[in-house]
Amino acid sequence: MAVLSRHRTFRFRCYPTPEQEDNLVRTLGCVRLVYNKGLESRHKAWFRRRERINYAQTSALLTKWKHRQDLAFLNDVSSVPLQQSLRHLQKAFVNFWEKRASYPVFKKKRLTGAAEYTKSAFTWTNGELKLAKHTAPLEVRWSRRLPKGSEPSTVTVSRDRAGRWFVSMLVEQDIPTLPERRESVGVDAGLTSLFTLSTGETITNPRHERRDRERIRKLRRDLSRKQAGSSNRRKAGLRLARAHARVADRRHDILHKLTTRLVRENQVICVEDLGVRGMLGNGRLARAIADAAWAAFRAQLEYKAEWYGRTLIAVDRFLPSSKTCSACGTLKEDMPLRQRVFTCPERECGHTEDRDVNAAKNILAAGLAVAACGDGVRPKRA
Numbered sequence: 342m343a344v345l346s347r348h349r350t351f352r353f354r355c356y357p358t359p360e361q362e363d364n365l366v367r368t369l370g371c372v373r374l375v376y377n378k379g380l381e382s383r384h385k386a387w388f389r390r391r392e393r394i395n396y397a398q399t400s401a402l403l404t405k406w407k408h409r410q411d412l413a414f415l416n417d418v419s420s421v422p423l424q425q426s427l428r429h430l431q432k433a434f435v436n437f438w439e440k441r442a443s444y445p446v447f448k449k450k451r452l453t454g455a456a457e458y459t460k461s462a463f464t465w466t467n468g469e470l471k472l473a474k475h476t477a478p479l480e481v482r483w484s485r486r487l488p489k490g491s492e493p494s495t496v497t498v499s500r501d502r503a504g505r506w507f508v509s510m511l512v513e514q515d516i517p518t519l520p521e522r523r524e525s526v527g528v529d530a531g532l533t534s535l536f537t538l539s540t541g542e543t544i545t546n547p548r549h550e551r552r553d554r555e556r557i558r559k560l561r562r563d564l565s566r567k568q569a570g571s572s573n574r575r576k577a578g579l580r581l582a583r584a585h586a587r588v589a590d591r592r593h594d595i596l597h598k599l600t601t602r603l604v605r606e607n608q609v610i611c612v613e614d615l616g617v618r619g620m621l622g623n624g625r626l627a628r629a630i631a632d633a634a635w636a637a638f639r640a641q642l643e644y645k646a647e648w649y650g651r652t653l654i655a656v657d658r659f660l661p662s663s664k665t666c667s668a669c670g671t672l673k674e675d676m677p678l679r680q681r682v683f684t685c686p687e688r689e690c691g692h693t694e695d696r697d698v699n700a701a702k703n704i705l706a707a708g709l710a711v712a713a714c715g716d717g718v719r720p721k722r723a
C-alpha cells in the first residue's frame with residue numbers, strides 16, 4: 342500500500358486568557374498595520390519612481406518602523422507574524438504579476454484577522470502550545486487528535502466575525518491510499534435535499550437549519566433597525582455573526598463526514614461543475630448557504646480524492662442532467678423545478694424516477710463517459 346506524506350491543517354477553537362487576548366488583539370492590529378504600510382511603500386515606489394520593492398526591502402523598512410517613536414508599539418508583539426504578513430504581501434504581488442489575482446488592497450480595520458507564527462515563535466511541548474510573548478500555554482479545545490508524533494510547523498491564530506478565536510496548525514501526515522473499489526457514484530446538488538446520490542440516497546439539510554435560517558432573518562431585521570455606529574448595532578451584528586457561524590459549523594461537520602464516506606466507498610465520484618448552482622433561484626439566504634456548502638463539498642472531495650487515490654470528475658455544467666432520461670437517454674423539452682418526478686416521454690421506455698436521483702444517475706453516466714475517453718481527466722475549475 343502506497344503511503345503519501347501530505348501537509349494538513351488542523352483547526353481548533355481556543356480560549357485565550359484576558360492577558361493573552363489583549364496581546365493577540367494587538368498582534369492582529371500590528372499585522373494589519375505592517376501589511377498596509379508595506380503595501381503603501383510598494384505602491385508609492387512603483388507609481389512615483391517605477392521601482393519594484395521586494396520582500397527583503399520591506400523587511401528592512403519594518404526594522405526602521407520599529408525604531409520610530411510613534412510606532413514603538415510594534416515591539417510589544419512577536420515580530421514573526423509581522424514578517425509573515427510582509428511575506429503574504431509579497432505573495433499577493435506575485436499573484437498579481439502572474440495575473441492570478443487583482444492588485445493587493447489595504448486591510449480594513451475589522452474584528453477579524455489572523456497572525457501566522459512559524460517555528461521560532463512558538464513552543465510545542467507535551468501537546469501544549471505556547472506562543473511568543475505569552476507566559477502560559479494557550480487553552481485549546483482539542484476536538485480531534487493531531488496525527489501521532491506530528492509536530493506543527495506553522496501555527497495561525499485567527500478571530501472570526503463572531504469574535505471567536507481559532508488556532509490552525511500545519512502538520513505533515515502520512516496518508517495510506519485506500520484499496521481500489523469498483524463502485525462509483527454521481528452526486529446531484531439541490532435545495533430541498535442537500536445532495537442526492539445516484540444510488541437513490543438523499544442527504545437532507547440539518548434538522549435545525551430551517552430554525553437557524555429564520556433566526557438569521559430575524560437578526561438581520563433587528564440589525565437593520567439599529568442606528569448606524571451605535572453600540573446596539575454592534576451587538577446585533579455580533580449576534581448575527583454568531584448565528585451564521587453556528588450554521589456554518591454544523592454544515593462543516595456534515596460535509597466532512599459525507600465527503601470522507603463518499604471517497605472511502607467509491608473509486609470514481611462524479612459531480613456537476615461549479616456554476617450550475619446559479620440557476621437555482623429559491624430564496625437568497627437558502628441559496629447562499631447551499632452555495633457555500635457546495636463549494637466546500639467540492640473542495641473537500643478534491644483533496645480527499647487526491648489523498649486516497651480516487652478519481653473526481655466534474656461534468657460539464659451545461660449537461661441537461663434533469664431533462665434527460667437516465668434509462669434510455671431521451672431528452673425532455675422541459676422540466677420545471679416544481680416537477681419533482683421525472684417521467685420519460687418515450688412511450689416504450691416510460692421510466693419514472695425522483696427528479697434528483699434521475700439527475701444524479703445522468704451525472705454519473707456522463708462522468709464515467711468522460712473517464713473512458715482518456716485517463717488523467719482533472720476536474721475543471723470554474
Ligand SMILES: [Zn+2]
Pocket residue numbers: 666667668669670671685686687690691692
Ligand atoms: Zn426513457
